[in-house]
Each structure stands twice: as C-alpha cells, then as structure tokens.
Amino acid sequence: MNPVAGTTWQTSADGARLTVNGRAYPRPGRPVVVVCIDGSEDAYHERAIADGLMPFTEGMLARGGDLRGACTMPSFTNPNNLSIATGVPPAVHGICGNYFYDTEAGEEVMMNAPELLRAPTLFAAFSQTGARVAVITAKDKLRRLLGSGLAEGGICFSAEKADQVTLAENGIEKVLESTGFELPSVYSAELSELVMAAGCEVLERDRPDLMYLSLTDYIQHKHAPGSPVANRFYAMLDRWFERIDALGAVLVVTADHGMNAKSDADGEARVVFLSDWFDAETGAGASRVILPITDPYTVHHGALGSYATVHLPGGADREALRAKLAGVGGVDIVLTREEACERFELPGDRIGDLVVIAERNTVLGTTAARHDISGFEEPLRSHGGLTEQRVPVLVNRPVELPAGHRLRNFDAYWIGCHAAAGEPLPA
Amino acid sequence: MNPVAGTTWQTSADGARLTVNGRAYPRPGRPVVVVCIDGSEDAYHERAIADGLMPFTEGMLARGGDLRGACTMPSFTNPNNLSIATGVPPAVHGICGNYFYDTEAGEEVMMNAPELLRAPTLFAAFSQTGARVAVITAKDKLRRLLGSGLAEGGICFSAEKADQVTLAENGIEKVLESTGFELPSVYSAELSELVMAAGCEVLERDRPDLMYLSLTDYIQHKHAPGSPVANRFYAMLDRWFERIDALGAVLVVTADHGMNAKSDADGEARVVFLSDWFDAETGAGASRVILPITDPYTVHHGALGSYATVHLPGGADREALRAKLAGVGGVDIVLTREEACERFELPGDRIGDLVVIAERNTVLGTTAARHDISGFEEPLRSHGGLTEQRVPVLVNRPVELPAGHRLRNFDAYWIGCHAAAGEPLPA
Ligand SMILES: [Zn+2]
Ligand SMILES: [Zn+2]
Numbered sequence: 001m002n003p004v005a006g007t008t009w010q011t012s013a014d015g016a017r018l019t020v021n022g023r024a025y026p027r028p029g030r031p032v033v034v035v036c037i038d039g040s041e042d043a044y045h046e047r048a049i050a051d052g053l054m055p056f057t058e059g060m061l062a063r064g065g066d067l068r069g070a071c072t073m074p075s076f077t078n079p080n081n082l083s084i085a086t087g088v089p090p091a092v093h094g095i096c097g098n099y100f101y102d103t104e105a106g107e108e109v110m111m112n113a114p115e116l117l118r119a120p121t122l123f124a125a126f127s128q129t130g131a132r133v134a135v136i137t138a139k140d141k142l143r144r145l146l147g148s149g150l151a152e153g154g155i156c157f158s159a160e161k162a163d164q165v166t167l168a169e170n171g172i173e174k175v176l177e178s179t180g181f182e183l184p185s186v187y188s189a190e191l192s193e194l195v196m197a198a199g200c201e202v203l204e205r206d207r208p209d210l211m212y213l214s215l216t217d218y219i220q221h222k223h224a225p226g227s228p229v230a231n232r233f234y235a236m237l238d239r240w241f242e243r244i245d246a247l248g249a250v251l252v253v254t255a256d257h258g259m260n261a262k263s264d265a266d267g268e269a270r271v272v273f274l275s276d277w278f279d280a281e282t283g284a285g286a287s288r289v290i291l292p293i294t295d296p297y298t299v300h301h302g303a304l305g306s307y308a309t310v311h312l313p314g315g316a317d318r319e320a321l322r323a324k325l326a327g328v329g330g331v332d333i334v335l336t337r338e339e340a341c342e343r344f345e346l347p348g349d350r351i352g353d354l355v356v357i358a359e360r361n362t363v364l365g366t367t368a369a370r371h372d373i374s375g376f377e378e379p380l381r382s383h384g385g386l387t388e389q390r391v392p393v394l395v396n397r398p399v400e401l402p403a404g405h406r407l408r409n410f411d412a413y414w415i416g417c418h419a420a421a422g423e424p425l426p427a
Numbered sequence: 428m429n430p431v432a433g434t435t436w437q438t439s440a441d442g443a444r445l446t447v448n449g450r451a452y453p454r455p456g457r458p459v460v461v462v463c464i465d466g467s468e469d470a471y472h473e474r475a476i477a478d479g480l481m482p483f484t485e486g487m488l489a490r491g492g493d494l495r496g497a498c499t500m501p502s503f504t505n506p507n508n509l510s511i512a513t514g515v516p517p518a519v520h521g522i523c524g525n526y527f528y529d530t531e532a533g534e535e536v537m538m539n540a541p542e543l544l545r546a547p548t549l550f551a552a553f554s555q556t557g558a559r560v561a562v563i564t565a566k567d568k569l570r571r572l573l574g575s576g577l578a579e580g581g582i583c584f585s586a587e588k589a590d591q592v593t594l595a596e597n598g599i600e601k602v603l604e605s606t607g608f609e610l611p612s613v614y615s616a617e618l619s620e621l622v623m624a625a626g627c628e629v630l631e632r633d634r635p636d637l638m639y640l641s642l643t644d645y646i647q648h649k650h651a652p653g654s655p656v657a658n659r660f661y662a663m664l665d666r667w668f669e670r671i672d673a674l675g676a677v678l679v680v681t682a683d684h685g686m687n688a689k690s691d692a693d694g695e696a697r698v699v700f701l702s703d704w705f706d707a708e709t710g711a712g713a714s715r716v717i718l719p720i721t722d723p724y725t726v727h728h729g730a731l732g733s734y735a736t737v738h739l740p741g742g743a744d745r746e747a748l749r750a751k752l753a754g755v756g757g758v759d760i761v762l763t764r765e766e767a768c769e770r771f772e773l774p775g776d777r778i779g780d781l782v783v784i785a786e787r788n789t790v791l792g793t794t795a796a797r798h799d800i801s802g803f804e805e806p807l808r809s810h811g812g813l814t815e816q817r818v819p820v821l822v823n824r825p826v827e828l829p830a831g832h833r834l835r836n837f838d839a840y841w842i843g844c845h846a847a848a849g850e851p852l853p854a
Binding site: 176177178179180181182189190227228229230231232233235 | 616657658
C-alpha cells in the first residue's frame with residue numbers, strides 16, 4: 001500500500017495546499033530548509049552567540065523567530081526526527097525509540113525499518129506530488145526511515161555513507177567529490193559539517209522545495225554549552241546558516257531533543273539500574289526493561305538515557321510497583337501505559353506497562369553489570385527525559401504563532417511552508 | 428656545549444643584526460610568520476586560486492611577493508624543515524633525511540635527535556638573545572629537532588600531541604581548550620588546521636618575533652592539485668593566512684618540497700627496486716640501500732620516494748655501477764658521494780657512496796618484497812627527487828631579490844626579517 005496514495009494539492013482562492021497527516025501545508029514559494037541539530041539544548045547556541053561566535057545567527061534571531069518549543073517524548077533521536085518529518089507525534093507515526101519489545105512475537109525489534117512507520121513523511125507526500133525533496137542525515141540509521149516513500153528523483157543519503165551514494169539509490173552522486181570532503185569518522189564534528197556542506201551544494205544546484213538536514217549529537221554528548229569544542233561547532237554551523245539564508249531559502253533550525261549532564265559533582269554517572277530493582281520486586285528476569293536509546297552507536301552514551309519502559313509479568317501489582325518506584329532517588333515520574341500514551345502521544349502497542357522517567361541529572365540502566373560506565377572519557381551527558389524536552393525553534397523570518405499554540409519541534413515545516421508561501425500561520 | 432653561545436645582536440648605524448650560521452638577520456619590527464606547507468607543489472595554490480577558493484592569497488600575491496625557489500635535496504621533509512629553521516643547507520646543519528647509515532657503528536640511525544643537529548636554529552639563536560619564538564609542527568617527529576636549543580619561555584609543540592602540552596615542557600598549555608579542537612588524527616587535514624589555529628592564537632596573544640608553522644603533507648600525498656579535497660584544504664589555509672596578515676605579521680608561505688604522481692597511466696606505482704638490482708650486481712646483501720624518506724608514519728607513501736643513497740662493499744667498481752645504474756629505466760641521475768655533496772650541499776659522512784635520483788614519476792625501493800604497494804587506496808604520490816625541488820615562496824610584502832640571487836626555501840626568515848625591519852634585501 002502506498003501510504004500517500006490520493007494525496008493531492010487542493011487549490012482554493014488563497015493558493016494550493018497539501019494535507020499530510022491531517023495538517024495543511026501551503027505550497028512553498030521558495031526552498032524550506034529545516035536543520036535538526038541533534039541534541040541542541042538551547043544553551044549551546046545562546047552561549048556561542050554570547051561569545052560572539054555566531055554573528056549571522058545573532059542577526060537572524062533579531063530579525064526573525066527566536067522561539068522555544070517542546071520535542072516529543074521520549075526525548076530521543078528517532079522519535080523526534082520522525083515527528084519533524086511527519087508533522088505528528090509518535091502515536092501517529094509509530095516510532096517511539098530505537099527499538100521496542102514486541103509482546104506477541106516475544107522479541108525486541110529494531111525500529112529502523114520503513115515498515116514500522118505508520119504515517120507518510122512530508123518528504124514522501126511532497127515528492128509524490130511533484131515537489132523536489134532532499135533529505136541528508138549524518139548517520140545512516142535514520143536514512144531508511146526518513147527516505148521511506150520518497151518518489152523517484154528525490155535525494156536521500158547519509159554523510160556516514162557519502163562514499164557509496166548512487167543516482168539510482170540516493171538521487172545524487174559524487175557527494176564527496178563535489179564538497180571536497182574525505183569520508184569523516186562517524187564519531188566526529190565533520191560528519192555534521194559534511195551534511196551542511198552537501199546540503200548547501202544541493203540547495204544551490206537543485207533548489208528543492210523541501211530540504212531536511214539532520215546532524216549528529218556527537219559533540220553535545222561530550223561537550224557542555226559554552227565549552228571550546230561546542231563553541232567551535234556552533235561557529236561552524238553559523239557559516240552554513242548564513243549560506244542557506246543567502247541562497248534565499250526559509251531556514252528553520254530546531255533540535256530533536258536537549259542534552260544534560262547525567263553525573264554528580266565528581267563527574268560520576270548517576271544511574272538507576274531498573275532491572276536490578278525489578279528483579280528484586282517481581283523475581284529475577286520476570287520484568288523486561290527496555291531502554292529505547294540503545295542503538296548500534298553507543299560509544300558516547302553507553303546506552304544510558306533518562307527514559308525507560310517496563311513490561312511486567314502477569315499478575316504483577318502495577319499500581320504498587322509504580323508508587324514504590326516513584327519514590328526511588330533519581331526517578332522523576334512513573335506513568336502507566338495509558339497515562340504515558342495520553343500525556344506523551346505514544347503508540348500504546350509499542351511501550352510497556354510502565355514508563356519511567358529519570359530526574360535531570362540521572363539516567364536509567366538495566367543492571368550494573370550490563371553498562372560499563374567506567375569507560376567514559378568525559379562525564380556522561382545524555383537525554384530522554386522531560387528535562388531535555390525544551391528545544392530551540394529558530395527561523396530566518398518573523399514568526400507569529402496563533403494565540404495559545406503550544407509550539408513543538410514538529411511544527412518546523414508547518415512554520416517554514418507558511419513563511420515560504422508568504423502566508424500567516426492559521427489560527 | 429651551547430651551540431649559540433656568544434651569539435649577540437650587533438648594533439650599527441643601520442640597526443641591530445643577529446648573525447646566525449653566517450647570515451645576518453635584522454631585528455624584526457613586527458612578527459615574522461613562516462608557514463611551511465608540507466608537500467606544497469605550486470600547482471596546489473595556483474589551482475585553488477584559479478578556482479576562486481583563495482581570495483585572500485590571490486590579493487596578497489598581487490600586492491606582495493609571488494616567487495618560486497628551490498628546496499634543498501633530498502626533497503624530503505626533515506632536511507628542508509631544518510634548512511628553513513637554520514637558514515643553511517644540510518652540509519651545515521647535518522640533517523639529510525629521516526635516517527642515515529652510520530658506517531663506523533654499522534647501524535642505521537634515526538635523525539630525529541637534537542644531538543645530530545650541527546648548527547643552531549634561528550629559533551635557538553633568537554630566543555637566547557631575548558626574542559620571543561614560537562614553533563608549532565603538525566607531527567611530533569619534527570618538534571624535538573626544531574625545538575633544540577630554544578631558550579626557556581619559547582613555545583614549541585606539535586599538534587599531534589597537543590593534548591599533552593605543558594608550560595614547563597612546551598611553553599604553553601591548554602592548546603585544545605583555547606582553540607576548541609578535539610585532538611585530530613595524525614592522518615588528517617585537521618592536524619594542519621590545528622597548527623594554523625593555534626598559531627593564530629599565539630600570534631594574537633604573545634606576538635612572538637619569530638613564528639614557524641609546519642604542516643603535514645597528508646593531503647598532498649593523496650590528492651592532486653585542483654582536486655576537491657586539495658582545494659578545500661587550501662581554501663581553509665587561505666582563511667588563516669588572512670588572519671595572520673590582519674594581525675600585522677609579515678607572512679612567508681613556502682614548502683619543504685613539491686609532490687608528484689609516482690605511477691603509470693593505470694595508477695600502478697612505478698618503482699625501481701635498488702636492493703634487488705645491487706644484489707644482482709655486487710652480491711646478495713653486499714650493498715646497503717638507504718631510503719631516507721622512511722619514517723614511523725609511512726601510511727601515505729609506503730616509504731617510497733625518488734631519492735636513495737647506497738653504501739657499496741669494499742672493492743666494488745663504483746664508476747661502472749654508477750654508469751650501469753644510470754641506464755636503468757626510471758632512474759634520473761646517479762652521483763658519487765663527492766658529486767652529490769658539491770651539487771646538493773650534503774654532509775658527506777651521512778650519505779653513501781652513490782646517490783640515486785629517480786625520474787619524475789618513479790620512486791626507488793629496496794626489494795619488491797619489502798614494499799607493499801598493493802595496499803595503496805590512491806595512486807602513489809611522493810617526492811624526494813629533483814622534480815620536487817621547485818617550491819612556492821609567497822610573501823605578504825613586496826620582495827626585491829638581489830640581482831643573481833638563487834632563491835631557496837631556507838631564505839624564508841632572511842626575507843621575512845628584512846621585510847619586518849623595513850629593510851631591502853642586501854646585495
Ligand atoms: Zn539525538
Ligand atoms: Zn614533507
């Protein structure tokens with residue numbers, strides 16, 4: 001089944017509109033470029049601006065939109081990238097982490113296959129109605145999901161595999177040659193810079209209607225806002241933002257989630273080991289703790305984030321467990337599946353009986369034996385909780401939000417398309 | 428023994444002069460910054476300028492000095508860095524490669540120990556008379572030689588070990604912190620960029636009288652002039668040159684040697700295996716072939732360059748061997764020790780009975796078995812011969828050479844100090 005079959009532009013007196021996942025997007029009169037800076041707690045750009053390192057962005061925020069919005073929960077990379085791409089929360093698109101526990105099959109399933117996506121992306125919908133679309137990610141893990149349903153001719157590739165792009169597979173070729181990069185390490189700032197450089201090349205050459213540039217949080221996991229390495233990274237981004245603006249595009253800069261230190265004053269990681277706790281409460285191995293931050297690239301966070309979901313054994317006293325766990329030091333809140341689905345717009349069939357969220361400086365693990373926290377070179381920085389939900393929404397055009405609108409990072413294309421059509425945001 | 432004991436500034440009617448290794452340097456009235464771009468065949472910056480990627484350098488060459496000079500032979504890194512640092516050829520300073528064969532001890536000796544340096548560097552001489560000096564190299568192998576004799580307070584460190592610098596050892600601390608770099612790979616363009624960034628930091632903060640910034644030829648060994656990666660590297664350099672100029676320094680940009688493809692039309696390396704040839708002529712193992720390009724970092728050239736020197740067994744017919752080898756395809760010239768010393772100003776006790784130089788697109792090896800040329804990802808590019816002797820000498824001030832002066836890269840500080848003192852070059 002083609003997920004966007006039947007999507008067409010509706011033309012009325014006030015212009016053409018495409019409705020995707022229930023939201024109407026005006027036809028943009030110029031390219032709309034959304035940059036998702038992975039893990040971009042707002043203090044990063046604020047500190048870099050204060051230190052005089054983002055002169056373009058400083059001016060852009062004075063002239064345009066300098067907003068803050070909420071990311072979707074859990075404050076992880078995949079759920080939020082897919083929310084930005086679809087314009088809707090995980091309850092609709094289905095991607096609520098890097099993997100989930102399939103209770104029917106009794107197995108843990110990686111959530112990187114397009115089949116698991118339950119809603120069309122804006123990229124698929126726009127490209128299938130003739131618009132030009134380009135999606136560039138830092139890591140390859142996101143590329144398959146974000147490229148799902150893209151019409152032929154659409155551009156979609158990752159910087160991580162920029163040496164392997166082909167016209168047939170990715171809609172583009174010779175990315176390294178045209179940008180003058182050697183293939184960067186997947187653990188480098190340069191991987192993100194290649195995304196920006198390639199994006200500007202494509203923008204200048206093809207002028208796509210929609211472009212999405214999604215970076216990696218390698219720097220943010222290791223370096224705090226205002227630190228020299230972080231500042232240098234944002235100074236680099238500033239030059240590319242200036243270029244995108246100079247090319248006449250509407251630019252919306254947001255983040256998939258924030259980032260916080262997850263350690264005590266001595267730099268020791270603060271971890272609540274949930275499997276150890278549930279083993280003591282419900283019997284060894286009876287409860288299954290899922291940490292949806294886990295992915296094949298775990299070097300910088302050791303699979304430790306501030307969000308977990310737990311499948312309980314039959315007959316467990318959920319309310320009693322919830323109340324007791326909520327009292328454990330470092331735990332912020334514990335919700336039942338139903339509460340979590342309502343509050344966070346999550347897909348109920350892909351989370352457990354309980355959802356656990358840690359406090360600002362604490363992460364959740366399974367057992368002490370399964371997380372090697374001694375190997376961290378820097379104090380742990382991570383995300384996943386409510387304390388990493390606030391993200392910047394920066395626009396190179398003035399933005400007038402409708403009264404009472406709760407801004408989300410997944411409003412990025414809705415804001416961008418209206419700005420690029422010269423239309424106010426509808427109430 | 429202090430190699431610069433007794434060196435003092437001689438003041439006369441026309442200003443103060445320091446004589447080092449027989450050459451007189453006027454006291455510079457502003458910082459003199461020499462940048463040695465390792466392996467910078469002049470086509471690199473010429474192509475990058477033609478492609479519009481070095482706008483500052485383009486203007487600088489229109490206003491200043493756009494010259495070409497000769498590097499010292501062999502056209503390798505260490506001999507030329509030490510020539511630039513001392514202002515004299517290897518016959519005087521003694522460093523004629525990365526290692527030599529000590530015939531008395533009967534062993535091959537690495538030439539990276541300061542004891543092997545036979546002349547004081549300008550850095551030692553200037554710093555010991557109270558001038559401020561800063562030397563920053565990409566790789567650590569050069570740091571010990573270039574820092575030899577530096578007075579306390581002088582700055583000398585390598586980007587390769589920028590994470591280990593201390594005030595006591597290197598005259599500087601927190602290099603990564605102040606520049607916002609993470610420690611780059613020794614095989615990266617970023618290693619050179621860190622040298623430039625740290626140099627500009629030091630220049631702005633300390634305003635040293637002499638500064639030396641020596642890069643790595645990682646890019647040049649892999650990428651031809653005008654190729655995207657090379658162009659991007661020179662575009663990066665252009666931004667730092669502009670900064671050095673804006674800080675009011677005299678800037679002299681030169682190279683330790685050029686760089687050429689060393690392969691046939693199919694990209695196969697063209698190698699003359701000299702040990703195999705001499706084994707057939709003088710008996711197995713009787714002659715000893717020294718390839719002074721060999722160093723601990725051989726990834727990008729496989730220890731293959733276009734220069735070799737050969738120690739013959741007693742009783743060998745040197746003239747006959749020289750004549751026969753000169754006729755081998757790919758060999759450019761074969762000189763006796765005496766001829767090589769005279770023509771190339773080499774130290775006779777640190778070269779063999781014969782000096783062999785390959786043609787433009789050929790390198791010299793020992794035996795086929797000892798060089799794995801199948802592992803090269805790109806066609807081999809290397810140096811060492813007469814065809815890599817021509818190097819750029821680019822100055823941000825007009826330069827009027829004395830009539831008949833044969834320009835060498837090791838004139839860099841002589842030119843720079845005169846320009847910084849506002850004096851013409853002496854006839
Ligand atoms: Zn992320
Ligand atoms: Zn070199």
